[in-house]
Amino acid sequence: GPLSERRLMDVRLGELPAWLATRDISLQGLLEGVQKAWSSYHDKYINVRRGGPAGISMLLAGYCLLSYGWNYQHISKISFLLSL
Amino acid sequence: MNLSFFDQFASPSLLGIPLILISTLFPPLLLPSLNNRWITNRLSTLQSWFIYLITKQLMMPLNKKGHKWALILTSLTILLLTINLLGLLPYTFTPTTQLSMNMALAFPLWLATLLTGLRNQPSTSIGHLLPEGTPTPLIPALVMIETTSLLIRPLALGVRLTANLTAGHLLIQLISTATIVLLPILPTMSILTMMTLLLLTMLEIAVAMIQAYVFVLLLTLYLQENI
Numbered sequence: 001g002p003l004s005e006r007r008l009m010d011v012r013l014g015e016l017p018a019w020l021a022t023r024d025i026s027l028q029g030l031l032e033g034v035q036k037a038w039s040s041y042h043d044k045y046i047n048v049r050r051g052g053p054a055g056i057s058m059l060l061a062g063y064c065l066l067s068y069g070w071n072y073q074h075i076s077k078i079s080f081l082l083s084l
Numbered sequence: 085m086n087l088s089f090f091d092q093f094a095s096p097s098l099l100g101i102p103l104i105l106i107s108t109l110f111p112p113l114l115l116p117s118l119n120n121r122w123i124t125n126r127l128s129t130l131q132s133w134f135i136y137l138i139t140k141q142l143m144m145p146l147n148k149k150g151h152k153w154a155l156i157l158t159s160l161t162i163l164l165l166t167i168n169l170l171g172l173l174p175y176t177f178t179p180t181t182q183l184s185m186n187m188a189l190a191f192p193l194w195l196a197t198l199l200t201g202l203r204n205q206p207s208t209s210i211g212h213l214l215p216e217g218t219p220t221p222l223i224p225a226l227v228m229i230e231t232t233s234l235l236i237r238p239l240a241l242g243v244r245l246t247a248n249l250t251a252g253h254l255l256i257q258l259i260s261t262a263t264i265v266l267l268p269i270l271p272t273m274s275i276l277t278m279m280t281l282l283l284l285t286m287l288e289i290a291v292a293m294i295q296a297y298v299f300v301l302l303l304t305l306y307l308q309e310n311i
Contacts, residue, residue: 038113046116051126056114060173063110067175070096070103080091 096177108179111166150311161300168292183246190241201310248295252288
């Protein structure tokens with residue numbers, strides 16, 4: 001279908017900038033996007049009738065990776081590495 | 085060896101933007117929200133059962149008027165529990181290791197219990213300052229002791245939580261550093277240290293849950309005296 005109506009997972013890598021240009025980049029649009037992403041993840045992996053630990057574990061692993069990224073600047077400093 | 089062990093407690097920031105708000109708000113997002121179904125999924129059922137257990141346990145000793153506090157106390161327990169447990173994951177930041185946050189939680193809630201008591205039943209509240217059956221010569225000293233113990237409560241609440249979590253995280257970091265450093269030198273000692281690390285991690289999980297519970301339990305105790 002047309003570029004503006006496709007979801008992120010259906011957009012090819014080369015078309016990514018063009019797709020980003022069609023999105024609503026206001027604060028409300030961003031918040032709606034985050035809400036939509038969270039609810040699709042939640043409904044697909046966590047909100048199932050007989051869910052297990054997998055859905056939340058993926059989320060927590062992602063949170064660990066995110067925290068690693070936030071701390072990278074500090075832990076890559078030579079003063080930190082030498083003190084270990 | 086530099087004292088960089090305390091760097092893990094520095095407030096996280098990315099390019100100068102403080103991230104503490106996100107780290108504090110993220111844990112409650114993990115809990116499933118209310119589903120308007122009769123039979124919910126496994127996670128929601130577990131959560132409902134757990135919240136019911138906590139609320140029942142906290143509200144049992146309180147009278148009817150104390151039940152107005154059910155919402156704030158239960159949500160406080162859940163918040164502290166999730167924050168403490170999430171802090172045990174690698175590279176994460178635990179907001180409850182910051183004394184500022186714990187004092188901000190402890191002081192207003194303690195003050196609220198105190199003011200409720202002084203407003204609604206002032207003589208009973210002040211009467212708590214003197215235990216029954218004290219010999220007469222001891223009364224002035226005991227009143228001063230009880231007043232001090234009353235005024236030190238918010239400080240104790242905040243510092244207890246901070247100190248327990250900070251000490252735990254610090255111990256984990258120290259012992260894991262020892263394990264890694266010993267690995268090329270004395271592999272056997274390294275394995276022993278790793279056993280200690282495993283036991284310590286289990287202790288930390290327990291401490292995380294217990295400290296959250298103790299914090300709220302003490303608040304209900306202070307509430308019982310005053311409501």
